[in-house]
Amino acid sequence: MLGPNYQPPPVDIEDQWNYQHDKRIDSSELIDPLWWQSAFSDEALDELILLAVENNLELRSAALRAIQAQQILAIAVGNQFPQTQQLDALVDRSKYVRSGITSNVQSEFYPNFNLTWELDIWGELRRLVNSAAADLKASMAVYDGALISIVAQVAQTYISIRTTKRRLVVARENIRVQKESLRIAQVKFRAGEVSALDAEQAQALLSNTEASIPSLGITLQQLKNALAILLGVPPGGINYIVSLPSTIPYTPTVITIGMPQDLLRQRPDIRAAEYRLAAQGELIGVARAELYPNFSIGGEIGAIDIRGGQLNGSSDAWDIFVEFNWNIFNYGRLKSNVRLQDAIFQQLVSDYQQVVLLAQADAENAIVAYLKSQQQLAHYEVAADASKNSVNISLSQYTGGQVEFDTVITTLVSDVQQQDILAVARGVVAVNLVQVYLSLGGGWQINDGLAPVELLPEEVWKEMRNRIPYWNKLK
Incomplete structure (x- = not known):
């Protein structure tokens, strides 16, 4: 933790009251x-x-x-704690007609979760x-x-x-x-x-x-x-x-x-x-x-699920990253x-x-x-x-x-x-x-x-x- 650490400042305070010896x-x-x-x-x-x-x-x-x-x-x-936490999902249902040929109804589902965490290094x-x-x-x-x-x-x-x-x-x-x-x-x-x-x-x-x-x-x-x-x-x-x-x-x-x-x-x-x-x-x-560089780590997990038409099945995707930012031109x-x-x-x-x-x-x-x-x-x-x-x-x-x-x-x-x-x-x-x-x-x-x-x-x-x-x- 970059300082300074807080210390109470000195204060001037009297040792006794002006009427300390009053009997009342x-x-x-x-x-x-x-x-x-x-x-x-x-x-x-x-x-x-x-x-x-x-x-x-x-x-x-x-x-x-x-x-x-x-x-x-x-x-x-x-x-x-992790600053960016997001869950996305996309559901798409479609049918295509091309040259008089109608495709089957196709459904696609894209779930996606991503997270970013700023490391509190300083x-x-x-x-x-x-x-x-x-x-x-x-x-x-x-x-x-x-x-x-x-x-x-x-x-x-x-x-x-x-x-x-x-x-x-x-x-x-x-x-x-x-x-x-x-x-x-x-x-x-x-x-x-x-x-x-x-x-x-x-x-x-x-x-x-x-x-x-x-x-x-x-x-x-x-x-x-x-x-x-x-x-x-x-x-x-x-x-x-x-x-x-x-x-x-x-x-x-x-x-x-x-x-x-x-x-x-x-x-x-x-x-x-x-x-x-x-x-x-x-x-x-x-x-x-x-004044110092800022580091963040994050990741993303996603999937694609397809049903209907010519394709059937699913696939997974993931990503991990380290982000580095430094405002060197703003010193x-x-x-x-x-x-x-x-x-x-x-x-x-x-x-x-x-x-x-x-x-x-x-x-x-x-x-x-x-x-x-x-x-x-x-x-x-x-x-x-x-x-x-x-x-x-x-x-x-x-x-x-x-x-x-x-x-x-x-x-x-x-x-x-x-x-x-x-x-x-x-x-x-x-x-x-x-x-x-x-x-x-x-x-x-x-x-x-x-x-x-x-x-x-x-x-x-x-x-x-x-x-x-x-x-x-x-x-």
Whole structure:
């Protein structure tokens, strides 16, 4: 087999994370493949992820591309065997009339079988098999990448739905408090203690807060529609999401993230880039093989059988040959092709190294975003508690005539914003945790070891088998 033989290129990768010593992360063990179960312990989320893995159409398309790569590999394997196999047969039945004399009816039968086999002296066909095998692995890695992306999108959309529902609860609670402030202002106005301005200001604030309800309703429905697409069902197919609680999932105190070196075998995009590199490396050998002579052996077996007329009997014929081809006048073109394949390989080396660098940056970005959003959430919780207390104090003081209504309005406006910010911040922490696991490449292991043909639902296989019978041997 003409080379070069593939060797994984060197890559620069860090020995530890930037936040290696943070008590909230554990890098001593690999991440849990079923990270969403250990992170959130949410049965509804578990069910949604299972539905998405089964029904998501983008994921199904990725599985079908892997099956296509599998068939290309099978074709490459088949090309190692005799390439031309042909069985011919001619049946001829005739009668001749010449000078008034009619001959008997004559039947002739010519069966013929020929075979040609290209000898893989320089390893061209074996290299093509290796390249197709690497392409199949790359396709499976692309499927794994699609899988973890779908899982993460389902988890993040689910969290966003519950966050939006929490924001609706917060908005309605603010509306309740603001209605009470409006009632107090109206009572004091009717008693002649304040002007109508206080009641009008209270009404304006209340109406603005009530206007946020339809806006949040739009967001909620859009998120539900996005989740339906991820599950591969029409938007109306997940109305039961309405019954989900309006609390935001909490995150664990400590998360397991492994070491940066684990990214090389965990992240599907890194594996896909390396497999594409390996596939291209084999094509250099294929291009080099074209510089050398090509040998084929073949043979033909035939027979003639004649019945009727003046001749009766049969005869046999056979032929064996060795064919030799050498493109000696195309060396410039063939050498250019070798250089072309090598340049493509070197480009893919750079692409692979870039993917590794981006993967490290992606993971570091996700980790720091998660850790800092937790710190941010702690401050927002303190601010939200203080804001809630200030509303209660200002309403009490306004009722007792100690402060003007402007003070009440200021605390109410601040509380509306602060409570909403807190709900959003809690959702952001959970979403950022999902992003951490996505950046680390976790989750594809749930289908690890399955052949491409096992990644499709049974109803899809049934449809394909009904269309053509040749899938039966693969299932």
